[in-house]
Amino acid sequence: MTxxxxxxxxxxxxxxxLRNIDVYxxxxxxxxxxxAFCEMTPASVLDLAKASGLRGRGGAGFPTGSKWGFLPSNxxxxxxxxxxxxxxPGTFKDRMLLEEAPHLVLEGIxxxxxxxxxxxxxxxxxxxxxxxxxxxxxxxxxxxAAGFIGKNLFGxxxxxxxxxxxxxxxxxxGEETALLNSLEGKxxxxxxxxxxxxxxxxxxxxxxxxxxxxxxxxxPILERGAQWFSAVGTDKSKGYKIVSxxxxxxxxxxxxxxxxxPVRDLIELAGGVRxxxxxxxxQPGGGSSACIFEEHLxxxxxxxxxxxxxxxxxxxxxxxxxxxxxxxxxxxxxxxFFAHESCGQCTPCRExxxxxxxxxxxxxxxxxxxxxxxxxKKASRQMTGxxxxxxxxxxxxxxxxxxxxxxxxxxxxxxxxxxxxxxx
Amino acid sequence: MPNRRxxxxxxxxxxxIASCKVEKVGVSARKAAVPNGVMESCCSLESAQETPRFxxxxxxxxxxxxxxxxxxxxRVRPDCEALMAQYPDRRSALLPMIHRFAAEEGYxxxxxxxxxxxxxxxxxxxxxxxxxxxxLFFRKPVGKYMLQVCRNLSCQLAGAEDVMAxxxxxxxxxxxxxxxxxxxxxxxxxxxxxxxxxxxxQVNLEFVYDLTPKxxxxxxxxxxxxxxxVAPLPQTARPERTWMIDQDDQIxxxxxxxxGQGVSDPNNAGGIGDSSGxxxxxxxxxxxxxxxxxxxxxxxxxxxxxxxxxxx
Numbered sequence: 001m002t003x004x005x006x007x008x009x010x011x012x013x014x015x016x017x018l019r020n021i022d023v024y025x026x027x028x029x030x031x032x033x034x035x036a037f038c039e040m041t042p043a044s045v046l047d048l049a050k051a052s053g054l055r056g057r058g059g060a061g062f063p064t065g066s067k068w069g070f071l072p073s074n075x076x077x078x079x080x081x082x083x084x085x086x087x088x089p090g091t092f093k094d095r096m097l098l099e100e101a102p103h104l105v106l107e108g109i110x111x112x113x114x115x116x117x118x119x120x121x122x123x124x125x126x127x128x129x130x131x132x133x134x135x136x137x138x139x140x141x142x143x144x145a146a147g148f149i150g151k152n153l154f155g156x157x158x159x160x161x162x163x164x165x166x167x168x169x170x171x172x173x174g175e176e177t178a179l180l181n182s183l184e185g186k187x188x189x190x191x192x193x194x195x196x197x198x199x200x201x202x203x204x205x206x207x208x209x210x211x212x213x214x215x216x217x218x219x220p221i222l223e224r225g226a227q228w229f230s231a232v233g234t235d236k237s238k239g240y241k242i243v244s245x246x247x248x249x250x251x252x253x254x255x256x257x258x259x260x261x262p263v264r265d266l267i268e269l270a271g272g273v274r275x276x277x278x279x280x281x282x283q284p285g286g287g288s289s290a291c292i293f294e295e296h297l298x299x300x301x302x303x304x305x306x307x308x309x310x311x312x313x314x315x316x317x318x319x320x321x322x323x324x325x326x327x328x329x330x331x332x333x334x335x336x337f338f339a340h341e342s343c344g345q346c347t348p349c350r351e352x353x354x355x356x357x358x359x360x361x362x363x364x365x366x367x368x369x370x371x372x373x374x375x376x377k378k379a380s381r382q383m384t385g386x387x388x389x390x391x392x393x394x395x396x397x398x399x400x401x402x403x404x405x406x407x408x409x410x411x412x413x414x415x416x417x418x419x420x421x422x423x424x
Numbered sequence: 425m426p427n428r429r430x431x432x433x434x435x436x437x438x439x440x441i442a443s444c445k446v447e448k449v450g451v452s453a454r455k456a457a458v459p460n461g462v463m464e465s466c467c468s469l470e471s472a473q474e475t476p477r478f479x480x481x482x483x484x485x486x487x488x489x490x491x492x493x494x495x496x497x498x499r500v501r502p503d504c505e506a507l508m509a510q511y512p513d514r515r516s517a518l519l520p521m522i523h524r525f526a527a528e529e530g531y532x533x534x535x536x537x538x539x540x541x542x543x544x545x546x547x548x549x550x551x552x553x554x555x556x557x558x559x560l561f562f563r564k565p566v567g568k569y570m571l572q573v574c575r576n577l578s579c580q581l582a583g584a585e586d587v588m589a590x591x592x593x594x595x596x597x598x599x600x601x602x603x604x605x606x607x608x609x610x611x612x613x614x615x616x617x618x619x620x621x622x623x624x625x626q627v628n629l630e631f632v633y634d635l636t637p638k639x640x641x642x643x644x645x646x647x648x649x650x651x652x653x654v655a656p657l658p659q660t661a662r663p664e665r666t667w668m669i670d671q672d673d674q675i676x677x678x679x680x681x682x683x684g685q686g687v688s689d690p691n692n693a694g695g696i697g698d699s700s701g702x703x704x705x706x707x708x709x710x711x712x713x714x715x716x717x718x719x720x721x722x723x724x725x726x727x728x729x730x731x732x733x734x735x736x
């Protein structure tokens with residue numbers, strides 16, 4: 001079977017200038033926002049989100065409706081924060097949505113904000129996305145002029161304020177509590193949980209943090225109904241997903257497909273690997289996920305199959321490796337990433353990441369010690385489960401999976417002590 | 425506030441010293457946290473005493489002009505007020521305010537941090553602690569062109585290691601360094617979220633995709649000639665892939681990474697078998713005076729330099 005991409009959020013991207021509010025409205029934009037405000041109660045938006053089975057697209061895959069349901073029913077101000085701090089290695093879907101379909105993103109955030117009954121929504125944009133930030137600023141001005149942001153929206157008496165916040169280069173700010181700290185003007189260090197943001201988030205008030213793609217899906221869900229969304233996909237993974245395919249494929253890019261599309265078809269969509277090469281491994285969910293291998297290629301791309309294969313769907317970033325890949329270097333570059341991005345609060349992550357990076361650097365240079373491969377296995381395992389956030393735990397999956405699959409690549413880089421001494 | 429300890433333009437001594445400590449552009453969060461204090465402070469006090477290797481006038485900084493800080497402050501202040509009004513709590517405006525100052529100055533100066541601390545009623549140390557967490561706040565002037573090349577996985581698979589080696593060779597500088605003429609700063613950064621167009625980079629935060637040696641040559645020639653314009657490509661207009669490094673070739677060359685060749689960092693001495701500590705030792709033995717210990721005399725002479733208005 002030949003896979004075909006099914007654009008939902010990506011519909012019109014590359015064909016029309018969706019950054020222009022007139023073009024966007026001609027294509028039916030902001031109709032769902034008006035419908036939500038005028039015809040629906042916040043509770044019915046929440047029910048719709050629950051019924052659709054939409055799960056968080058940022059990495060953890062937590063059901064969106066349930067996340068909203070954790071908000072306490074008090075009269076404190078609540079906040080909606082859209083997480084556009086996309087920095088997971090291999091992921092580039094949020095940047096595309098931000099730059100190419102910003103009005104859709106904004107409409108999704110506003111609908112979500114209405115759904116949780118919040119009066120002030122935020123978007124946290126990664127510092128590197130300067131262009132996306134500038135686009136979003138213009139888009140928000142246009143939307144404000146059109147009466148979609150501000151006071152007494154659509155004559156319903158509802159107010160909704162919107163603020164764009166630009167980060168300044170820190171992967172850890174994609175973690176929701178670190179993001180909230182950064183939004184409060186502090187160092188982007190994750191907080192101890194519980195309390196979760198739903199109870200005590202931004203300014204210690206109930207807060208929901210959702211990914212760009214998650215919120216954007218609210219627009220088609222409102223338009224076509226929860227049934228339409230939940231009919232697609234598998235048992236526990238409903239609807240569509242934008243998959244960022246990169247690595248050793250001929251046509252890397254974003255492909256929007258129903259959940260459960262076989263991994264093989266996704267690679268085929270991305271043009272397949274170069275002639276005469278074959279896929280040996282795929283990292284299915286961004287830098288934090290373990291590799292899956294040839295025997296898993298017929299599995300569906302969904303939360304439960306990826307989990308069964310020992311990995312995770314994560315943010316939907318698929319990195320394809322062909323048989324020329326040097327996994328020692330691949331592991332080195334990912335471990336270096338996590339070591340660099342560790343905020344430094346928890347010792348296992350701060351020190352462990354650095355030691356693993358040094359160990360891998362030795363191996364990359366062919367100066368590994370006989371004990372190094374063992375150290376890699378042990379140290380990465382000892383780092384998991386001991387940190388405030390998931391960053392420290394994210395080093396282990398990829399490293400462990402490639403060491404157990406390609407031990408010969410690692411062992412070949414071990415040098416005898418005599419060789420090490422000679423090379424210094 | 426009666427107990428406020430500094431005003432916008434007064435010299436806060438400890439702060440002055442702290443801001444002189446900045447050794448590099450965008451020090452990583454981890455390094456800031458590593459308890460390697462002794463070596464670090466010894467070396468950075470050293471650099472505070474020396475004349476900086478390059479002292480850029482503001483015209484060299486990207487997007488900035490040569491001007492007095494009070495002019496900048498007068499211009500930026502109303503924007504900062506507007507930014508503070510956007511948030512329920514005005515401290516939230518700290519990052520946007522620093523961005524706003526950096527847009528004028530090209531980097532985050534001690535003056536800017538002090539002005540922000542004044543406006544937000546925070547201590548300068550709190551502001552600097554926050555600013556130092558983020559890699560895009562450069563606490564030292566950077567070149568006119570800030571070249572940030574992605575070194576992460578997807579770009580690496582598409583040949584980023586060769587791109588980085590090529591840049592280092594062409595520019596004659598390494599990671600986190602600036603050329604003597606102040607034209608280029610070079611940094612190897614983590615995933616820029618443009619993996620479909622790997623290998624990619626950002627020039628002054630605008631994306632440049634699908635790098636090839638030819639593109640790099642053209643780019644550097646244009647930059648040196650002053651004719652370079654950062655023209656962002658729409659992400660959707662993707663040409664067929666034109667260039668992909670042959671991985672077999674890399675492996676046959678012995679798999680040596682362009683990173684870490686003779687590069688040494690006193691705070692990053694490495695583990696057993698890592699030669700960088702030995703390189704550092706050689707340097708210290710060759711030039712002991714550059715790495716003088718923190719003697720009492722030295723501390724006294726340095727602190728007197730600061731009270732006298734000192735080196736800036």
